[in-house]
Each structure stands twice: as C-alpha cells, then as structure tokens.
Amino acid sequence: MxxxxxxxxxxxxxxxxxxxxxxxxxxxxxxxxxxxxxxxxxxxxxxxxxxxxxxxxxxxxxxxxxxxxxxxxxxxxxxxxxxxxxxxxxxxxxxxxxxxxxxxxxxxxxxxxxxxxxxxxxxxxxxxxxxxxxxxxxxxxxxxxxxxxxxxxxxxxxxxxxxxxxxxxxxxxxxxxxxxxxxxxxxxxxxxxxxxxxxxxxxxxxxxxxxxxxxxxxxxxxxxxxxxxxxxxxxxxxxxxxxxxxxxxxxxxxxxxxxxxxxxxxxxxxxxxxxxxxxxxxxxxxxxxxxxxxxxxxxxxxxxxxxxxxxxxxxxxxxxxxxxxxxxxxxxxxxxxxxxxxxxxxxxxxxxxxxxxxxxxxxxxxxxxxxxxxxDADGFLCFDGRRTDSFRRRGENISVWELEHSLNTADGVRECVAIAVRDEHGGEDEIKVFVVPDGDGLVPDEFVAHCRKVLPRFAMPRYLTVTDGSEFVRSAGTGVVQKHLLSRDITSPDVMEVPR
The missing domain is CATH 3.40.50.12780 (ANL, N-terminal domain)
Known part of the structure; x- marks a missing residue:
C-alpha cells in the first residue's frame, strides 16, 4: 500500500x-x-x-x-x-x-x-x-x-x-x-x-x-x-x-x-x-x-x-x-x-x-x-528434489494427500495412490495414479469424469493404472504405501494415458 x-x-x-x-x-x-x-x-x-x-x-x-x-x-x-x-x-x-x-x-x-x-x-x-x-x-x-x-x-x-x-x-x-x-x-x-x-x-x-x-x-x-x-x-x-x-x-x-x-x-x-x-x-x-x-x-x-x-x-x-x-x-x-x-x-x-x-x-x-x-563451491543453490509428499505441475504445488483424498471419493474405487513421473521437457512432474477398484464397479471413463469434476486442471492425472494393489509394499504398523518402490513406467500396456 x-x-x-x-x-x-x-x-x-x-x-x-x-x-x-x-x-x-x-x-x-x-x-x-x-x-x-x-x-x-x-x-x-x-x-x-x-x-x-x-x-x-x-x-x-x-x-x-x-x-x-x-x-x-x-x-x-x-x-x-x-x-x-x-x-x-x-x-x-x-x-x-x-x-x-x-x-x-x-x-x-x-x-x-x-x-x-x-x-x-x-x-x-x-x-x-x-x-x-x-x-x-x-x-x-x-x-x-x-x-x-x-x-x-x-x-x-x-x-x-x-x-x-x-x-x-x-x-x-x-x-x-x-x-x-x-x-x-x-x-x-x-x-x-x-x-x-x-x-x-x-x-x-x-x-x-x-x-x-x-x-x-x-x-x-x-x-x-x-x-x-x-x-x-x-x-x-x-x-x-x-x-x-x-x-x-x-x-x-x-x-x-x-x-x-x-x-x-x-x-x-x-x-x-x-x-x-x-x-x-x-x-x-x-x-x-x-x-x-x-x-x-x-x-x-x-x-x-x-x-x-x-x-x-x-x-x-x-x-x-x-x-x-x-x-x-x-x-x-x-x-x-x-x-x-x-x-x-x-x-x-x-x-x-x-x-x-x-x-x-x-x-x-x-x-x-x-x-x-x-x-556449490561458488555459493549457488542447487535443487535436488522434494523431501515431502507433494508434486509441482504447471507451476502449481499439489498436495498428494488432497489429490488422493479427492480421487478416493469416486464410485467403484477402494484406494488411489499417486506418484510423480518426470516430464523431461518441462522439468516438472506428471501424475500417475494407481487405482484399486472396489469389486467390479470401476468404469475407467466414469473415474476420469470424476477426476475432471473434483480436481483443478493442473492436478488431473496424466496416467492411470488399474491394479489389485498386490504390488503395494506397505510400512509395518502404519500401512503407508512405500511409493518409491512403485513403477514409474508409462509405456507398458497396463498404463492408460488420460486424454487432455
């Protein structure tokens, strides 16, 4: 002022x-x-x-x-x-x-x-x-x-x-x-x-x-x-x-x-x-x-x-x-x-x-x-990555907790786990989500529509993998998924790319 x-x-x-x-x-x-x-x-x-x-x-x-x-x-x-x-x-x-x-x-x-x-x-x-x-x-x-x-x-x-x-x-x-x-x-x-x-x-x-x-x-x-x-x-x-x-x-x-x-x-x-x-x-x-x-x-x-x-x-x-x-x-x-x-x-x-x-x-x-x-030796600060569970995409910080919480409200979903995959061109994160269905009620197109309804555009997942969760390794006691062990691959047949 x-x-x-x-x-x-x-x-x-x-x-x-x-x-x-x-x-x-x-x-x-x-x-x-x-x-x-x-x-x-x-x-x-x-x-x-x-x-x-x-x-x-x-x-x-x-x-x-x-x-x-x-x-x-x-x-x-x-x-x-x-x-x-x-x-x-x-x-x-x-x-x-x-x-x-x-x-x-x-x-x-x-x-x-x-x-x-x-x-x-x-x-x-x-x-x-x-x-x-x-x-x-x-x-x-x-x-x-x-x-x-x-x-x-x-x-x-x-x-x-x-x-x-x-x-x-x-x-x-x-x-x-x-x-x-x-x-x-x-x-x-x-x-x-x-x-x-x-x-x-x-x-x-x-x-x-x-x-x-x-x-x-x-x-x-x-x-x-x-x-x-x-x-x-x-x-x-x-x-x-x-x-x-x-x-x-x-x-x-x-x-x-x-x-x-x-x-x-x-x-x-x-x-x-x-x-x-x-x-x-x-x-x-x-x-x-x-x-x-x-x-x-x-x-x-x-x-x-x-x-x-x-x-x-x-x-x-x-x-x-x-x-x-x-x-x-x-x-x-x-x-x-x-x-x-x-x-x-x-x-x-x-x-x-x-x-x-x-x-x-x-x-x-x-x-x-x-x-x-x-x-570095000349005093320049160099960024080596995030220690916290958050993404940065399109210039926006994204709380992974909020993202997963919003996705877990979709019909037919038992659990969603989100990880970052590197966008080599832009230097930021793309989002890959592992979706565990609740029985046979998951319809991928409806899940994507739910994402578009509850998420801002910058938080929309780019890649989806529907899984039974068997690849999740959980921490003893807390049950937290050890995300660093999840696959960052985006080219395998089980990975769906979400239309822009």
Missing part, C-alpha cells in the same frame, strides 16, 4: 497496468481501490476480516486486492482452478466474512461455499469524495508492516492445504530484492501471463510499482500470442514456469530485433529454454528458488547466474543446507534447504490456524523448506 501511495505522489499519471484493451495509471488504480474499500466498508468489512477473492487476472482483481488492504482487511487469494473438496476446504478454513467472486467462477464457488457469494460485478463502487479519501488514507497509514495482509494456500503433505499468512510489508520488501536482481527501472515493462492469485503476481506487481515501470498481462497464458504480446506491450522482462518455457521454446520464435525482451525469469528452467532463449536469441534466462513462505530465497541476476542452479542467495536471506540434526553441510553435500531473513517482514508469519505446523516449519530458528539441495 505504501508503495502505491508513494508512486501516486511521484506521478499519478504514470502507466502501471497494461492489457490489450486498457492502460491504467497508478492514480487510477488507487482511485479504483479506494472505491472498493469504501463499498466493502459499507458492507461491514473492517480491519482483520478475511475477504476471499476468487478471480482470474484482471484490473478489477488488482483493484479489489488493494481495496481489501486499504481497510486493513485480509485478502484470501483463492486459486480459480480449484474445484470440489479442495475449494471447499479453502473457503471453510479461511472463514471469510465475504466471498467475492468473478462472475465466470460463480458456479463451482457456490457449490463449494457454505455462505453467501458476492459477484464482483454487483459491488456498487461509487466515486470517493475528498473527505472520505482522506479518512481512508489516514486509516490505511495506521496499520503496521507486520499486520496480516494476505492468506495464500499451499499444498499440505499429510493433510489439507495450509494457509500461509503474509504480512503487509512482505510484498514490498521482497519486491526490493526482485527489482535489484532484475535491475528494474522506470523504462521497464514486465510481461506476466501467470495467475495473479499466486504469490509471484503480488511480488512482481509491487516491484513494478516501486521501480516506476509497468506490468502487462493477459487473463491466462497463450503460447500462440505470447511473443505478439511481448511486442505489443514493449515488454523488457518476463516471468514463466518450466512447462511454459518449454512450450514457448518449441513454438514459433520472434525475429532478433523485433522485441525489447532482455531477460526472462522463472523456475524450474528446462535445458531447452537455455538453448533457445539464451543461445539462439541472446535473452538471458534467470532462475530463482522461492516458496509462498518467501518468494525469492535465492535469485539470479544477469551478471550472476549459472545453468542448472536454482539461483544465488542474496544479502537479505541467509540460506543453509543442513543434515537431519540441522547441522550445516559443506559445499556439494545434499541436505535440507533452510533459511532465515536478515531483516523483518521478508517471510511468512506462519500458517493460518496451524500453530503446530508453524512451530515445526520454523524450528531451531530456521525455516525448513522440505526440499533437498546443496550449495
């Missing part, structure tokens, strides 16, 4: 948000946000209240986000791809006083929500007069940098997704790091085709506000329109995820000199992205290691980058690799990646209504990522 008000004071007419059909200045965004804040206050929303925001990328979504913060209320940023039990859990767990929903998302939200849902288009947001504007701005300045601003849900490993609590200064402080590593200034235009409901969208927007540049975006990623957008917007930098970069690298590429793109950043970076964008097109590709809990633990810069690494730690965050007793390991040795901030409000406050999970993650004065990695 402070970043936006400072940007308005510097130059209220400076373009900030760009779409194919609209350009919105910092002043216009602030005015829209004040209108939302005033209208929400009229509906009884006040500081500390949670407002669930279910919306795809749009200028309205950004105005709502700032409007919620203007009141000191808490934005619950909901993934629009969620369906069924996963969506119901987020809406129930966050306990919002209001669910604001983009009109296109109303169907699944109303099915999953227990309370009233407000279509965003129905909010009456009248112009704010000078007196009310001064009152809202004065109230906004009374909130502290450590007050709760946003709850973002991230995949659990042994239970439902957890709400990550982010303080008001979090986005601004991390944006300073992004702006420094990317060398952003007022002439830069960032292109962002990824979802705003994730942490990256929040931080990158703050980086644009701070630097005086602008953010161009579209509702969702389009491979065929990507470089046309880059040219149209005059984008100088862009963000992506592994699968997206892989798709772009295999498509039609721009002619040298036809665009202003001078750096790309994302994670994970597949080899084809380096070969295509760096080697063929001369566009530096930067990588980062980040989580919702801290979006930018290690980051490349144009001057300091290494292929295959996950980024270089910077001065704001202390990073270590430790053994099972939290003792630091020497360079080159794999252990768990842990970190802690060197200044306030750079990491999450904890997990919403999960004090035990908060204590477990932040033990011994370090945040434990649950990821394996190592530091």
């Amino acid at each position: 402070d970043d936006l008000l400072r940007a308005v004071a510097r130059d209220a007419g400076r373009p900030l948000l760009r779409t194919r059909g609209q350009v919105v200045s910092t002043g216009e965004l602030a005015e829209r946000a004040r209108r939302v804040a005033a209208a929400l206050r009229g509906r009884g929303v006040s500081a500390g209240d949670r407002v669930a925001l279910v919306s795809g990328n749009s200028i309205d979504r950004v105005a709502w986000m700032f409007g919620i913060w203007w009141l000191g209320a808490v934005e619950v940023s909901v993934n629009v791809e969620l369906r069924g039990p996963m969506l119901a859990h987020v809406l129930a767990d966050s306990d919002p006083c209001l669910i604001a929903c983009q009109d296109e998302c109303l169907g699944p939200v109303r099915e999953a929500a227990s309370g009233d849902v407000l279509p965003m288009s129905e909010l009456t947001a009248d112009p704010v007069g000078p007196a009310e504007r001064d009152e809202l701005d004065a109230a906004q300045r009374s909130f502290g940098p450590g007050d709760l601003a946003t709850i973002l849900y991230t995949s659990g490993t042994t239970g439902p997704a957890k709400g990550v609590m982010l303080p008001r200064a979090y986005f601004s402080n991390l944006a300073e790091i992004w702006a420094d590593r990317l060398r952003l200034d007022a002439d830069d235009v960032g292109y962002f085709p990824l979802p705003f409901f994730h942490v990256d969208g929040h931080v990158k927007l703050a980086a644009c506000v701070q630097s005086g540049g602008s953010m161009a975006f579209r509702e969702r990623f389009s491979a065929s329109e990507y470089f046309a957008d880059v040219r149209e917007f005059g984008a100088t930098w862009a963000a992506g995820v592994g699968a997206m970069l892989s798709i772009l690298a295999q498509g039609e590429l721009p002619e040298p000199g036809s665009h202003r793109l001078s750096r790309m950043i994302g994670a994970p970076i597949p080899r084809i992205a380096y070969e295509t964008f760096e080697d063929r097109l001369g566009i530096p590709v930067l990588t980062l290691f980040g989580q919702t809990e801290c979006d930018g633990i290690a980051m490349d810069s144009v001057e300091q980058r290494r292929r295959g690494a996950a980024g270089h730690p910077h001065d704001a965050i202390e990073v270590r690799v430790v053994d099972e007793n939290d003792r630091p390991l020497p360079a080159g040795e794999t252990g768990e990646i842990v970190y802690r901030p060197r200044r306030p409000h750079l990491t999450a406050l904890g997990y919403w209504r999960r004090p035990e999970a908060t204590v477990e993650a932040w033990r011994n004065l370090w945040f434990h990522t649950g990821d394996s990695g190592h530091l």
